[in-house]
Amino acid sequence: MGAPAALQACPSSLDNRISIWSVGDLGNVGLNGEYQGEPQLLCDIRHNGDVMDMQFLDQERIVVASSTGNVTIFRHHQNNQTLSANQRWEKAHYHVDRDASCGGAACTGVICSNPEIVTVGEDGRINLFRADQKDAVRTIDNADSSTLHAVTFLRTTEILTVNSIGQLKIWDLRQQRNEPSQIFSLTGDRVPLHCVDRHPNQQHIVATGGQDGMLSIWDIRQGTMPVSLLNAHEAEMWEVHFHPSNPDHLFTCSEDGSLWHWDTSTSVSEKPSFLHQGGRSTTYFSHNTINQSVVSAWLSNDPTKDRMEITNLIPNQTLSVNSLDILGPCLVYGTDAEAIYVNRHLFA
Amino acid sequence: SEQAAGEKPHCELQRTESCKVQVTAEGGKGKALCGEGRPSSSCVFVVRKDQDIYIQTLRKLFNESHGIFIGLQRSEEEFAGKSRKTQLVQVSKNYRSVIRACMEDMHQAAVSARDPALHSQYSTQVSILSAMELIWNLCEILFVEAAVAGPLLLRLLDWVRLHVCDVDNMVREVLSSENPSKHELFWNVVDVFVLQGRMDEARHLLSKEASANPTSVNMCRILDDLMKKMPVPSLGNTQTLTEMELKWQHWHEECQRYLQDGTFASNSHMESICKILLGDENAILEKKELMTTWYHFLVTRLLYSHPTVKPMELRFYAQSSMDLFLGGESSPEPLDTILMAAFEFELHQVIKECSIALSNWWFVAHLTDLLDHCKLLQSHNLYFGSNMREFLLLEYASGLFSHYSLWQLGVDYFDHCPEYGRVYLELHIERIPLNTEQKALKVLRICEQRQMHEQVRSICKIMAMKALRNNRLGSALSWSIRAKDAAFATLISDRFLKDYCEKGCFSDLDLIDNLGPSMLLSDRLTFLGKYREFHRLYGEKRFSEAAKLLLMLMTAHIAPCSFWMTLLTDALPLLEQKEVIFSAEQTYELMRCLEDLTAGKSDKQKFQDDDVETMKVEMLRLALARNLARVIVKEGTLEGS
Numbered sequence: 001m002g003a004p005a006a007l008q009a010c011p012s013s014l015d016n017r018i019s020i021w022s023v024g025d026l027g028n029v030g031l032n033g034e035y036q037g038e039p040q041l042l043c044d045i046r047h048n049g050d051v052m053d054m055q056f057l058d059q060e061r062i063v064v065a066s067s068t069g070n071v072t073i074f075r076h077h078q079n080n081q082t083l084s085a086n087q088r089w090e091k092a093h094y095h096v097d098r099d100a101s102c103g104g105a106a107c108t109g110v111i112c113s114n115p116e117i118v119t120v121g122e123d124g125r126i127n128l129f130r131a132d133q134k135d136a137v138r139t140i141d142n143a144d145s146s147t148l149h150a151v152t153f154l155r156t157t158e159i160l161t162v163n164s165i166g167q168l169k170i171w172d173l174r175q176q177r178n179e180p181s182q183i184f185s186l187t188g189d190r191v192p193l194h195c196v197d198r199h200p201n202q203q204h205i206v207a208t209g210g211q212d213g214m215l216s217i218w219d220i221r222q223g224t225m226p227v228s229l230l231n232a233h234e235a236e237m238w239e240v241h242f243h244p245s246n247p248d249h250l251f252t253c254s255e256d257g258s259l260w261h262w263d264t265s266t267s268v269s270e271k272p273s274f275l276h277q278g279g280r281s282t283t284y285f286s287h288n289t290i291n292q293s294v295v296s297a298w299l300s301n302d303p304t305k306d307r308m309e310i311t312n313l314i315p316n317q318t319l320s321v322n323s324l325d326i327l328g329p330c331l332v333y334g335t336d337a338e339a340i341y342v343n344r345h346l347f348a
Numbered sequence: 349s350e351q352a353a354g355e356k357p358h359c360e361l362q363r364t365e366s367c368k369v370q371v372t373a374e375g376g377k378g379k380a381l382c383g384e385g386r387p388s389s390s391c392v393f394v395v396r397k398d399q400d401i402y403i404q405t406l407r408k409l410f411n412e413s414h415g416i417f418i419g420l421q422r423s424e425e426e427f428a429g430k431s432r433k434t435q436l437v438q439v440s441k442n443y444r445s446v447i448r449a450c451m452e453d454m455h456q457a458a459v460s461a462r463d464p465a466l467h468s469q470y471s472t473q474v475s476i477l478s479a480m481e482l483i484w485n486l487c488e489i490l491f492v493e494a495a496v497a498g499p500l501l502l503r504l505l506d507w508v509r510l511h512v513c514d515v516d517n518m519v520r521e522v523l524s525s526e527n528p529s530k531h532e533l534f535w536n537v538v539d540v541f542v543l544q545g546r547m548d549e550a551r552h553l554l555s556k557e558a559s560a561n562p563t564s565v566n567m568c569r570i571l572d573d574l575m576k577k578m579p580v581p582s583l584g585n586t587q588t589l590t591e592m593e594l595k596w597q598h599w600h601e602e603c604q605r606y607l608q609d610g611t612f613a614s615n616s617h618m619e620s621i622c623k624i625l626l627g628d629e630n631a632i633l634e635k636k637e638l639m640t641t642w643y644h645f646l647v648t649r650l651l652y653s654h655p656t657v658k659p660m661e662l663r664f665y666a667q668s669s670m671d672l673f674l675g676g677e678s679s680p681e682p683l684d685t686i687l688m689a690a691f692e693f694e695l696h697q698v699i700k701e702c703s704i705a706l707s708n709w710w711f712v713a714h715l716t717d718l719l720d721h722c723k724l725l726q727s728h729n730l731y732f733g734s735n736m737r738e739f740l741l742l743e744y745a746s747g748l749f750s751h752y753s754l755w756q757l758g759v760d761y762f763d764h765c766p767e768y769g770r771v772y773l774e775l776h777i778e779r780i781p782l783n784t785e786q787k788a789l790k791v792l793r794i795c796e797q798r799q800m801h802e803q804v805r806s807i808c809k810i811m812a813m814k815a816l817r818n819n820r821l822g823s824a825l826s827w828s829i830r831a832k833d834a835a836f837a838t839l840i841s842d843r844f845l846k847d848y849c850e851k852g853c854f855s856d857l858d859l860i861d862n863l864g865p866s867m868l869l870s871d872r873l874t875f876l877g878k879y880r881e882f883h884r885l886y887g888e889k890r891f892s893e894a895a896k897l898l899l900m901l902m903t904a905h906i907a908p909c910s911f912w913m914t915l916l917t918d919a920l921p922l923l924e925q926k927e928v929i930f931s932a933e934q935t936y937e938l939m940r941c942l943e944d945l946t947a948g949k950s951d952k953q954k955f956q957d958d959d960v961e962t963m964k965v966e967m968l969r970l971a972l973a974r975n976l977a978r979v980i981v982k983e984g985t986l987e988g989s
Contacts, residue, residue: 050783050784050786050787052784052786067783067784095818095819095820096818096819105818106783106784106785106786108785108786122784122785122820122823123818123820124820124822124823142856144822144858145820145821145822145823145855145856145858145859146820146822146823146825146826146859147785147820147822147823147826163822164785164822164823164826165822165825165826165859165862166864167858167862169858180858183858183862185862185864186864187864188864188865189829189864189865189866190826190829190862190863190864190865190866192826211789235793236789236793255789255790255793316415316419318414318415318418318760319756319757320756320790336756336790337411337414337415337757338407338408338411338753339411
């Protein structure tokens with residue numbers, strides 16, 4: 001997220017828009033002298049197809065994945081507060097015949113590491129793009145026989161993907177062969193995995209969320225099965241994010257309308273108190289783990305010492321929470337009730 | 349359209365007498381003219397889609413009111429009695445504040461719209477929303493809060509003050525001028541305050557007149573005094589109605605005395621104000637332009653002639669007010685009819701008139717639901733079986749389903765229609781276009797939560813077929829697993845096997861090697877998994893295990909008969925190995941399988957078999973025989989097998 005601005009997109013067809021909002025309150029007077037507490041719409045632009053995923057490439061550019069299979073870079077011009085389409089890769093994802101009118105396949109996930117952009121889609125394809133380069137740097141066709149739901153960087157040259165038959169795969173982009181370097185899968189039923197995120201500091205720790213709302217923590221150095229399975233939501237978990245600067249905190253959002261804050265900062269006296277309206281419901285969990293000798297709280301195996309505090313941040317849940325993002329003390333999430341919520345005092 | 353509210357179809361129909369048939373498309377939302385089937389009729393119907401759901405700013409109305417609606421349904425029996433009423437009034441206020449918020453947004457949009465057509469559309473919407481809020485507010489006072497005599501008048505005064513804004517500009521102008529009392533519209537503004545019962549503000553202006561005009565100081569003081577002393581109903585329990593009426597009677601007589609003494613004779617403005625205070629209808633009517641509406645006139649009349657009016661008495665005053673105000677010059681508009689019905693406490697009439705006047709069901713659906721929660725609607729059934737509330741909610745929700753995103757709101761509305769909600773949902777949910785997998789997943793989740801198993805299977809089948817057609821076998825399998833659709837899993841496995849036969853190798857090994865427990869979904873799938881395992885074992889040179897597996901596939905009838913030939917052919921390299929792999933027992937089994945296979949064919953089939961087929965069978969027989977020979981010898985020697 002850039003400066004005090006957050007991002008929002010309406011996830012529907014026909015009149016979808018990419019919008020930039022400002023939630024700054026540090027001396028910024030609203031355009032009409034309005035109450036600065038409300039997010040202000042700065043600018044927006046039409047988008048073709050549903051917005052499936054998006055990410056900031058740098059301070060000014062945003063990469064957007066569309067349900068039509070296109071991948072677009074938008075540029076936000078801060079001097080006159082406008083958005084413009086900077087670059088587009090048409091039909092980056094497609095089924096069978098690229099030129100057929102119905103050949104488009106949704107691009108489901110995008111991840112950036114300036115200037116590289118990796119996208120995955122319903123066609124099981126992985127694309128590696130470079131900003132300002134017209135053609136894809138690399139394309140892995142049929143990388144997966146099922147739908148790839150999400151992608152994230154593991155290291156600068158390695159990516160992680162999750163698919164709809166419950167597999168987590170590592171791909172080494174330096175290698176020319178079109179095979180994953182490692183495949184992990186869930187025990188038991190092959191429940192589709194919808195989201196993936198890597199611990200910001202400890203790169204071997206990966207979290208994934210599944211269609212049954214289960215949160216899985218993996219240690220990719222060891223074994224092919226998850227380290228912990230945490231029963232969380234009652235429906236699909238759409239996104240999972242480690243807090244970028246405070247990785248003892250994890251956030252997940254789900255189709256069941258809840259947004260959970262997972263806190264593993266183990267010392268009870270040090271835990272931050274969360275001020276938000278509506279009260280909270282907390283549960284103490286000790287998760288079932290496999291024996292590990294690792295330091296991280298996420299992989300810890302001592303049930304008495306290790307207690308995770310889990311809080312539902314939404315008091316009156318109705319429709320699905322589709323997406324969330326966090327930066328510093330600020331949490332943004334969007335729901336199917338066509339509303340965005342901003343919480344600027346997460347650790348107050 | 350002259351149909352009763354209970355029969356209103358989903359789209360608007362206008363009867364036109366015309367024999368032409370034309371189809372026009374308006375900006376993507378088609379308009380169609382259709383002729384009626386009967387040969388004797390020459391009627392043509394103009395049909396159009398409900399456009400309101402596509403207006404951007406109204407979406408906020410739909411989304412927010414959905415939240416309020418759900419909250420109301422969930423709060424059902426938590427409270428009782430007085431606190432329940434307070435709760436319901438709060439819900440009503442919430443709805444109204446959402447309407448007002450939308451009005452604001454719509455107004456902003458109208459102001460900033462450059463296209464005149466758009467500007468006029470938005471402005472129209474603003475006035476419609478304003479009318480809706482006006483009606484809702486009145487219904488809240490009369491039905492939800494059910495204000496009693498006393499507070500009733502106060503609420504009505506608030507209502508009028510809130511909604512008659514035509515005079516606001518004038519008021520602002522006069523108040524902000526250097527010398528208000530010298531302003532030409534000064535007395536108009538004082539009149540406005542008096543008509544709206546805003547005594548303090550009127551007195552404030554009068555004091556300005558007093559200081560500016562020494563000759564009228566005395567009159568101003570007296571008038572000010574009268575205004576100060578005017579008894580008003582109280583909201584609390586500080587006085588009973590009888591007490592208030594008594595005080596009011598005395599005050600009224602005092603005003604009468606001053607008027608008859610000619611105290612205000614030298615100033616026509618103040619004299620007319622005094623007459624208004626006395627409730628003189630003609631005097632009040634003279635200020636028609638300042639009141640602008642008959643219901644303002646009604647409330648002013650009540651304030652100055654009958655402040656302790658009871659709810660049931662309103663109808664008489666309302667009817668006469670409207671007649672007096674309109675004076676036969678103009679006929680009542682739809683809004684007037686609706687308000688009149690409300691004053692007459694004819695709930696059903698209100699709902700019916702609103703249904704006719706408004707272009708979509710939002711208003712009547714939510715208002716009726718609220719009134720139903722207030723237990724004000726009798727539950728008599730309409731002729732097709734469901735009650736008024738449910739009928740309106742069903743219509744509203746059905747309208748939402750034609751929208752690509754608002755359909756999710758519709759689901760919750762159907763959930764709260766006990767009679768027909770479920771069946772409506774079942775029909776609508778299957779028709780939502782599934783353009784992305786994520787959307788399909790959302791729809792599926794809704795179906796699963798409501799045990800709509802048939803719809804789950806149907807949707808999963810659609811998605812699986814789509815995947816299959818796009819050659820996404822893993823996706824197709826994933827959908828079959830979700831629906832526990834064994835038949836489809838079999839179909840997918842057959843596809844894999846077919847690919848294998850054609851290409852000689854497996855595609856999508858990442859899928860087949862990682863089937864896990866889902867392998868058990870269908871026999872064919874199990875076979876596929878095991879068959880792949882056989883290949884893996886062979887690749888790892890674990891021949892005896894591979895051999896055992898291969899045989900088991902046939903003898904345990906896991907393999908389909910059509911595949912036996914392929915399996916037997918796969919056995920060939922094992923039979924040809926230097927070391928003996930198949931035991932005698934196993935070899936006999938293999939031979940039996942082969943014979944079963946060939947015996948099954950009729951003579952005609954054997955004749956049609958090409959050379960390759962026959963050669964294969966011959967080769968197998970030979971290999972089996974040789975293996976048998978070797979193994980008998982091996983097993984028979986004293987060194988053991």
